[in-house]
Amino acid sequence: MGKALLDPSVEHYIQPGSIDVTRAVAKEMQSGKVDTIFHIGDISYATGFLVEWGFFLHLIKPLASQVSYMTGPPLATPRGSRSVYVTPDSGGECGVAYESYFPMPAAGMDKPWYSIEQGSVHFIVMSIKHPWSEKSEQYNWMERDLSSVDRSRTPWVILIG
Known part of the structure; x- marks a missing residue:
């Protein structure tokens, strides 16, 4: 689903299609036929900033507060893995937040x-x-x-x- 602002002028890592996906899922949920959402793959794109997790959680709240919101293991760096790749993440911080927010x-x-x-x-x-x-x-x-x-x-x- 990703994250995107309605006004993306200040966003540093935008996923333009994510608003359409979130809206489509929300519309489908109105039918009452959705029991579970599986979010598989990258989650939040927080890139080292905890406030980005808060923003992402705010965006999915209308969905995740209504049905089971299950996740697959993120492709992002797991906690404490000390990735060899140079990224804006702090060598495993994604896993710490993910493990806390999505047990x-x-x-x-x-x-x-x-x-x-x-x-x-x-x-x-x-x-x-x-x-x-x-x-x-x-x-x-x-x-x-x-x-x-x-x-x-x-x-x-x-x-x-």
Whole structure:
């Protein structure tokens, strides 16, 4: 969804299409047929400024306050990873704010994959930043998770990553 101001003249990192996406989701929510939002990928683009997180949270509040707002592990630097890339983020600050603002039912930031059920759907949220090849910890977890799904109760399984 990103973030964007109606007047972007003072914004340093704008995602112009994000207002349209947020409005479209809000309109869809008015139908009463939305139970959950999955926000997968980059979150907030705070670029080292906590106030940007506050701004982003304000923008998603009309949506996130009405339905489950689930996130996938952000592509941004996880907490304390000391990224080798030169970025405006402070070597892991994105992970600290993300972990505080978006607690998900995962084992932790080092194992951010999880699954939930909503109605007749079993959602699996995987991390594309962690190994997921055969015999990896995430793969083994996913195998166990899939084997535990009662397909007569939850016939739909959706993988998100």
